[in-house]
Amino acid sequence: MKYLLLLLLLALAFFMLGARRGRPREPEARDDRPAPPARPRAMLRCAECGMHLPADEALPGKGGVFCSAAHRSSFEAR
Template sequence: MKYLFLLLVVLVVIWALKRGRAVNTSAPTQAKQAPKPSEMVTCAHCGIHLPHEEAVTGQKGLYCSTEHRTDAQDRNPG
């Protein structure tokens, strides 16, 4: 009975060590980086906020669409 209990303790320790290693290896080595927030701009016609990459450029400012640039009687710079 004493040996059976000792064997059970050894098996539990081995199981715990293997489980601990499996958790450590499955964790990512580098933390995922959050995407950088983009610069927000305001449409010169309607005032909506939008990312700078999506803005339409005019001579008088930035717009959310070409229709708003046209409505503001602005032209494409360049």
Template sequence: MKYLLVLAVVIVAFYVWRNNRLGDQSEAARKAPPQPGRPKVPTVMVACRQCGTHLPENEAVQGRQGVYCSAEHRRLLED
């Protein structure tokens, strides 16, 4: 009877270990790298006329003489 209990514990432990191991492999398969899609378009960078700081074009402040990193720098050069 004692040997049957030990055998049952070993079988249950083996079953749990095997399922955890297989679960890790399937989880790794689910985390496969994404399929290549459209390449990302690089952001155009511009330099501030006042300080020379480079920043994305969509964040730049447009002025009469060029682009600036802030309204303060635009005011300093254009006034």
């Protein structure tokens, strides 16, 4: 009889743990909202190749802005 009672208690414990795990979270506790889109960034055009790149990544030079140091040096060499 005591084994039957022990088995019943274990089954009840597993049932309670499984029911708690399968239950959806509270709506206010869930954060399924998508992340806000990234803000647009100012784009500049490379004076050597014409590629557009973000302003914070552009390299300034004598003839404008450049996408790389190689393009800046080749443009300034001419």
